Amino acid sequence: MNKSLPKVTIVRTGSANMASMMAGFIRVGADVNLTDDPEVVFDADALVLPGVGSFGATIKRLYAAELVEPLRQRILEDRVTLAVCLGMQLLCAESEESAGLPGLGVVDVRVERFDAGLRIPHLGWNDVISDPAVSLVEPGCAYFANSYRLADPPAGWTVATTDYGVPFISAMQRGRVLACQFHPELSGTWGSDLLKRWLDSSCRPEEVGSC
Amino acid sequence: MLKNRIIPCLDVRDGRVVKGVQFQNLRDAGDPVELAVAYEAQGADELVLLDVSATAEGRRAQCETIRRVRRELGIALTVGGGIRTVDDVRWLLEAGADKVSINTAAVDEPERIALMAEQFGVQCTVLAIDAQLNEAKTGWTVLTHAGTITANLDVLQWAVEAVGLGAGEVLLTSWDRDGTQSGYDLELLRSVRSAVNVPIIASGGASNADDLQQAFEAGADAVLAASIFHDRHFTVNDLKAQLASANVEVRT
Numbered sequence: 231m232n233k234s235l236p237k238v239t240i241v242r243t244g245s246a247n248m249a250s251m252m253a254g255f256i257r258v259g260a261d262v263n264l265t266d267d268p269e270v271v272f273d274a275d276a277l278v279l280p281g282v283g284s285f286g287a288t289i290k291r292l293y294a295a296e297l298v299e300p301l302r303q304r305i306l307e308d309r310v311t312l313a314v315c316l317g318m319q320l321l322c323a324e325s326e327e328s329a330g331l332p333g334l335g336v337v338d339v340r341v342e343r344f345d346a347g348l349r350i351p352h353l354g355w356n357d358v359i360s361d362p363a364v365s366l367v368e369p370g371c372a373y374f375a376n377s378y379r380l381a382d383p384p385a386g387w388t389v390a391t392t393d394y395g396v397p398f399i400s401a402m403q404r405g406r407v408l409a410c411q412f413h414p415e416l417s418g419t420w421g422s423d424l425l426k427r428w429l430d431s432s433c434r435p436e437e438v439g440s441c
Numbered sequence: 442m443l444k445n446r447i448i449p450c451l452d453v454r455d456g457r458v459v460k461g462v463q464f465q466n467l468r469d470a471g472d473p474v475e476l477a478v479a480y481e482a483q484g485a486d487e488l489v490l491l492d493v494s495a496t497a498e499g500r501r502a503q504c505e506t507i508r509r510v511r512r513e514l515g516i517a518l519t520v521g522g523g524i525r526t527v528d529d530v531r532w533l534l535e536a537g538a539d540k541v542s543i544n545t546a547a548v549d550e551p552e553r554i555a556l557m558a559e560q561f562g563v564q565c566t567v568l569a570i571d572a573q574l575n576e577a578k579t580g581w582t583v584l585t586h587a588g589t590i591t592a593n594l595d596v597l598q599w600a601v602e603a604v605g606l607g608a609g610e611v612l613l614t615s616w617d618r619d620g621t622q623s624g625y626d627l628e629l630l631r632s633v634r635s636a637v638n639v640p641i642i643a644s645g646g647a648s649n650a651d652d653l654q655q656a657f658e659a660g661a662d663a664v665l666a667a668s669i670f671h672d673r674h675f676t677v678n679d680l681k682a683q684l685a686s687a688n689v690e691v692r693t
Contacts, residue, residue: 247565249537250518253511283562351564351609353640354662355444355486355692371444371692373486373517375539375564377609394443416517416539418481 235261239274242266254415272300276432281316286328308405310432318409337384351377360390370420372412444692446486446663455499470671484678492522504536511537542567545585558607568608572596573616604637618646625656634660650683
């Protein structure tokens with residue numbers, strides 16, 4: 231049996247929190263590498279699309295690096311993918327943050343800013359209300375840092391929600407693709423457990439426990 | 442519901458955590474990695490790591506300290522102290538900070554706040570304000586250079602300007618209360634709270650759960666404390682248990 235570490239490939243989005251994301255996966259026993267190679271992005275066994283910062287700047291970098299198509303394709307083909315924070319928003323058609331710039335468009339919704347009356351950014355720990363249908367996300371408390379959010383569940387995805395004045399989508403899952411508005415890598419043991427579950431989902435059934 | 446946060450602060454000098462009042466008479470308080478791990482296990486919601494090194498070598502050692510802490514830490518890490526340029530911010534983020542706080546560098550050149558927010562996002566752009574009651578006792582003045590220089594700048598005006606430029610959070614330290622364990626400066630907190638609508642971390646003066654509760658009620662989203670944790674008066678979870686029983690929303 232192959233006892234090598236499970237491999238995680240993180241897309242080099244130019245985002246600011248790479249060190250935390252890498253450390254989060256190393257702590258759960260993964261072999262982490264970074265890439266901005268379109269072929270590797272498409273082929274990786276388990277791919278993470280991280281992101282903090284602005285929607286517009288990041289999507290422009292993804293287009294410039296020719297990563298938009300491979301990302302879109304692997305998600306449509308249900309390859310194991312985790313999109314985090316801005317990464318989740320990048321899956322959408324567009325964002326109020328950067329009007330006129332299309333996102334990956336695998337989710338046909340528009341990302342909107344939290345209502346003006348709320349304290350923005352939404353920063354800190356908040357409850358995640360999940361459902362067994364979102365098999366990778368247990369109910370719990372997660373760490374957030376976002377000013378924009380998905381208001382409504384996208385068609386075809388199961389969702390977890392969080393309340394900040396109004397409920398918003400804090401995670402969504404479709405097959406082997408998971409997107410989280412919160413930061414699992416900064417959500418303590420609850421977050422590490424989530425990363426571990428997602429990583430396990432990247433193993434084919436016959437390999438579980440050995441890859 | 443969004444939780445009120447408790448944030449232990451590690452003042453780090455030349456790779457060791459130190460404690461003292463207003464950076465005077467510093468005493469050793471331990472290894473940053475060991476303390477960071479212990480505080481996460483105790484229920485800390487985030488950590489703040491402030492560089493109080495006196496020397497250039499000490500500051501250079503800070504990146505290595507952050508790397509070491511990052512490897513072990515599963516919660517958010519804010520780093521501050523001695524940051525001069527936007528490139529410094531980038532190095533700290535690459536070393537493993539999630540947020541970076543700037544004070545003197547922002548006062549010297551407010552445009553740095555906008556640059557940081559643009560390049561790294563508002564959520565990682567933290568404005569640190571060291572506030573001191575002014576001589577007429579009519580308001581608060583901004584201090585820079587670790588409290589050694591009085592800037593000709595009103596705290597409330599500065600907070601509004603900096604948030605307008607892109608600061609996503611304010612780390613508000615009462616220089617009058619820092620190290621005194623006489624409670625947070627609630628007047629200062631209420632004033633800044635009514636001036637800006639971004640998260641505020643209250644700092645300076647914590648001695649017990651009542652102080653924390655009062656700070657949250659005065660408008661703080663998070664409270665920072667150092668000596669009550671280093672001196673083991675309480676664990677973070679001790680304080681959270683007391684706050685929860687007083688119906689303050691905390692992550693337990």
